[in-house]
Amino acid sequence: MQKCKYSKPLCEEIVRFIKNEYNSKKIPLHSPRLLGREMEYLWQCIDTGYVSSIGEFVNDVENDISKITGAKYAVAMSSGTAALHMALICAGVKAGDDVITQPLSFVATANAISYIGASPIFVDVDMETMGMSPQSLREFLLSNCIIKGGKCYHGDRRVSACIPMHTFGMVCEIDEIAQICQEWGITLIEDAAESLGSTYKGTHSGRFGLAGIFSFNGNKIATSGGGGMLITDDENIAKMAKHLSTTAKIAHQYEYDHDQIGYNYRMPNLNAALLKAQLENLDLCLMAKRRLANRYARFFEILGVKFITEPRECISNYWLMGIVMEDRVSRDELLEFANENDVMMRPAWKLLSELRMYQHCTKDSNKNAKYLADRIVNIPSSVIS
Ligand SMILES: Cc1ncc(COP(=O)(O)O)c(C=O)c1O
Known part of the structure; x- marks a missing residue:
């Protein structure tokens, strides 16, 4: 694995954990599971x-x-x-x-x-x-x-x-x-x-x-x-x-x-x-997603990084899992390091209200959306069979 050029070894730990989980060199963000009929x-x-x-x-x-x-x-x-x-x-x-x-x-x-x-x-x-x-x-x-x-x-x-x-x-x-x-x-x-x-x-x-x-x-x-x-x-x-x-x-x-x-x-x-x-195979897939989410949750808790878990009253399909980094700089450090090391990660979308076609549209402060867009990193979420 390429050495992390940033101050914190956090990126290395995260990438190492994900590579172990998937036991693979190149890990996509989300690939389909086509193992049924x-x-x-x-x-x-x-x-x-x-x-x-x-x-x-x-x-x-x-x-x-x-x-x-x-x-x-x-x-x-x-x-x-x-x-x-x-x-x-x-x-x-x-x-x-x-x-x-x-x-x-x-x-x-x-x-x-x-x-x-x-x-x-x-x-x-x-x-x-x-x-x-x-x-x-x-x-x-x-x-x-x-x-x-x-x-x-x-x-x-x-x-x-x-x-x-x-x-x-x-x-x-x-x-x-x-x-x-x-x-x-x-x-x-x-x-x-x-x-x-x-x-x-x-x-x-x-x-x-x-x-x-x-x-x-x-x-x-x-x-x-x-x-x-x-x-x-x-x-x-x-x-x-x-x-x-x-x-x-x-x-x-x-x-x-x-x-x-x-x-x-x-x-x-x-x-x-x-x-x-x-x-x-949807039920099987949902169970496998939940197992992966639980393993991620334990790992990130020890690491002191916020893993996104299901909110109150919701049972989530855990389609695309993610973490919330401290700020945009650490988000970008992780994105760069992970993608350079063949672990695909991505930020949340650029806010729709900031896209050139929609910049002129009415909006409120969009404060929380800005906070989250600056910090969310989606991590590999394919089902491990
Ligand atoms: C939130 C959301 N809305 C709409 C769509 C559009 O779906 P499709 O790509 O099937 O057109 C997608 C995904 O692709 C989505 O994530």
């Missing part, structure tokens, strides 16, 4: 000839996600971003509206809002959950918004939706956020892209508002290669999401007629075949 289902899918957007595997994974989450309806999409875009359309968010979200998230959260022609408002996250802070949400609304005719307005702009995100699989204080949204006439949509398998007070993430979405990108806890899912308990929303994501085609044996401008957002059957195998 993936091959079998993919062959089966190819055998049927139904490799595109129609096929039994797509229906199967929709049923699987309904069962896992307890949601009445699940609609498979080509990505988590597509699912989020679709959720906003189905919720009736319009161009010129404002949508409240959090600054600490992947860019897709804000992009989906922009696809509609709406603008994101960034309210701060909670220090413990790293997801939207209900206190910050309430303070923002009280100081900047009014209710007219049961609807929320920010100046003359309608605040039509709120999208909290469950950061790295930790569920934020979503019941309180749901309560605030209800009081203010704002539709709640959960960006649960990272939190398949995570619950809050015993209810699966994604189930607290009108709709929730998951991502099955290659780096997620269960992958379809690329894909997403919208969940909802509302039959009309589910029907609309399915119709619009399949080009708004009117069902007919041979005629092509479409009743509105739709989207080609349906998950292909080939991707669903992979996902079906992944979902069969």
